[in-house]
Structures are given as structure tokens and as C-alpha cells.
Amino acid sequence: MLGGDGxxxxxxxxxxxxxxTVLITGASxxxxxxxxxxxxxxxxxxxxxxxDKARLDALAARLREETKxxxxxxxxxxxxxxxxxxxxxxLREDAGIRVLINNAGLAQSGGFVxxxxxxxxxxxxxxxxALTRLAAAIAPRLAQAGEGAIVNIGSVVGLAPEFGMSVYGxxxxxxxxxxxGMSLELAPKGVxxxxxxxxxxxxxxxxxAGIDINTLPEVMEVGELVDAALVGFDRRxxxxxxxxxxxxxxxxxxxxxxxxxxxxxxxxxxxxxxATQ
Numbered sequence: 076m077l078g079g080d081g082x083x084x085x086x087x088x089x090x091x092x093x094x095x096t097v098l099i100t101g102a103s104x105x106x107x108x109x110x111x112x113x114x115x116x117x118x119x120x121x122x123x124x125x126x127d128k129a130r131l132d133a134l135a136a137r138l139r140e141e142t143k144x145x146x147x148x149x150x151x152x153x154x155x156x157x158x159x160x161x162x163x164x165x166l167r168e169d170a171g172i173r174v175l176i177n178n179a180g181l182a183q184s185g186g187f188v189x190x191x192x193x194x195x196x197x198x199x200x201x202x203x204x205a206l207t208r209l210a211a212a213i214a215p216r217l218a219q220a221g222e223g224a225i226v227n228i229g230s231v232v233g234l235a236p237e238f239g240m241s242v243y244g245x246x247x248x249x250x251x252x253x254x255x256g257m258s259l260e261l262a263p264k265g266v267x268x269x270x271x272x273x274x275x276x277x278x279x280x281x282x283x284a285g286i287d288i289n290t291l292p293e294v295m296e297v298g299e300l301v302d303a304a305l306v307g308f309d310r311r312x313x314x315x316x317x318x319x320x321x322x323x324x325x326x327x328x329x330x331x332x333x334x335x336x337x338x339x340x341x342x343x344x345x346x347x348x349x350a351t352q
Contacts, residue, residue: 094117094118094119094120095119095120095171095172095173095174095223096119096120096121096122096145096169096171096172096173096174097110097114097119097120097121097122097172097174097175097176098121098122098124098149098162098165098166098172098174098175098176098213099111099114099121099122099123099124099176099178100124100125100153100162100175100176100177100178100179100205100209101124101125101178101179101180102121102123102124102125102131102134102178103123103125103126103127103130103131103134104125104127104130105297106178106228106273106297106300106301107123107125107176107178107179108134109297109298109300109301110176110178110301111123111134111138111146112138113301113302113305115138115141115142115144115146116142118142118144119144119174120144120145120146120147120171121135121138121144121145121146121147122147122148122149122165122169122172123135123146123147123148123149124149124150124151124153124162124179125150125151125179126150126151126152128148128150131148131150132148134146135147135148149161149162149165153179153200153201153205153209154197154200154201154205159204159205159208159209162209162212163208163209163212164212166209166212166213166216167212167213167215167216170216170220172213173217173220173222173223173224174223174224174225174226175209175210175213175224175225175226176226176228177206177209177210177225177226177227177228178226178228179201179205179206180201180202180206180228180246181197181198181201181202181243182240182243183198183240183241183242183243186239186241187241187242190242195242198242198243198246199242199246202243202246202247202249202250203246203249203250206227206250206253207253210225210227210253210257213225214257214261214266217261217264217265217266218261218264218265218266220265221264221265221266222265222266223265223266223267224266224267224268224269224308225254225257225261225266225267225268225269226268226269226271226304226308227250227253227254227268227269227270227271228250228271228273229247229248229250229251229254229270229271229272229273230243230244230247230250230272230273230274231272231273231274231316231318231319232244232247233245233246233247233248233249233250233251233272234248234251234272247272250270251270251272251314254268254269254270254313254314255270255313255314258313267311268313269304269307269308269311269312269313269314269315270313270314270315271304271307271315271316271317272314272315272316272317272319273295273300273304273317273318274293274295274317274318275293275294275295295317295318299317300317303315303317304317
């Protein structure tokens, strides 16, 4: 597992040789690239997945030089069925990979009525379908081994339809729900699942969506985001929200949800919905 005791010793130790390999999607830039840097420094062998092979190769070469760890590049466009299937196969078959960082994703450009069918399909395919299938590919093997971790990168936008990114926010709400459900199923089998919910973070995802990040009132630097997410990982948090400064707010929200569930009675409609004579 990743270092619950903090960073691991530098390369050349016996402990280094026993660390699990981490597969990171969306690893060529932004959050994924910083995860790669931080985990390489901890001594984890890496498999880096993204579309841009040139950038992956450059990152891998630098990390090999700086950390002396093994870094493999796996070029894949996860919206393409054949590429997605290849990464799934790797996750199913490579027993050395015991941590998945499900980071690849797209942002939404424009409001709901401005979305084309192709844009919706691509967004949902990458943010939901690919993420779910990759988690499903590795989860049975981790559960059988009784160890491992899956990190799903969501967003605080998934908590806030008011932000006006309805399709993107809906995909991120799905990531949170999926992560919570996976944790309930997999934690008893020794598999840790973490949902990470960033707010606005300084990455290329905004530019690709046609959004000028400099127009946003507050933006977190990507290194600070990933470092915070790894603190949450080391503490085995189920949901990590780096920009949330009052942790009790999340606890209150989750408690309110559970109280609401206790008031749902499936056998009859609530009194307010009964027709009056």
C-alpha cells in the first residue's frame, strides 16, 4: 500500500523493491502528472496512461532519472473501446499493480443546452464509463488478494448544480456515489477506496474546455491539491475534499443523508402526496 507512515526510503532499499506498482490515468499533465511525481519520490513503480505519448515519455524519462524507479508508458485514449480494453486487461492481469489512480477526465464547455451529442458522449464515456470499467477491472483481483487501493478523482462540482456545469457535475456526482458504494463492498475485503473532490485547480482541463482559468476567483495549485489528497490517502479517508476548510460540514451533510434514508418508507406514500377528497 501507499505510505501510511509517510514517504518511503529512497531507492536501493529492500522496502523499495516491495512497493506496489501504481497505474495512473490522465498522467501526462495536471493532477495525474503530479501524482506520478509524488509517488515516484515515495519509490513506487509506475504505469502512466494518457493519450499524449510524447509527454508521457518525457515525464517518464525525467522520473526515471530523478528517482531511479521503473516507469512504464501506456498510450491510450480511454474514450476508444480498444484502448480502454487494453488498459482493463493490464489491470486484470498484472498482479504487481495494486493501486489505481482513476484521474483521466474532461470538463464541460458551455451550458446544458449548448452541449452536442458528441460532446455529451465523450464526457460521459471518459468521466463515467472508463473510470467505472477500470475500477471494475482491478477490483476483483485486489479483493482476492486482500489488499490494494482505488482512488477516484471527483469534484466539488458534483455537490453543486448551482455551478452551471450540469453534465460535468452529474458525472462527478456519480464518481462520489460509486466510490462510496465501492468502499462499502470492498473495504471488508481489504481494499481501500478514496474519492478525491478538488475545486478549481490550475490544470489544462480548463483551457481544453474553453474556460479562462484567470477569470475564476480562487484556484488551487495542482501540487497543493495532490499533496493534500495524499495526506487523506495516508489517513485512509473515504472522501477527501482538500478545499473544504471546515471538515464538520461534510460530516453533517453525510449524517443528514443517513437520517433522510431512515425516514424513507417504501411501502406507502407520504401523507403530503395523498389525494384529498
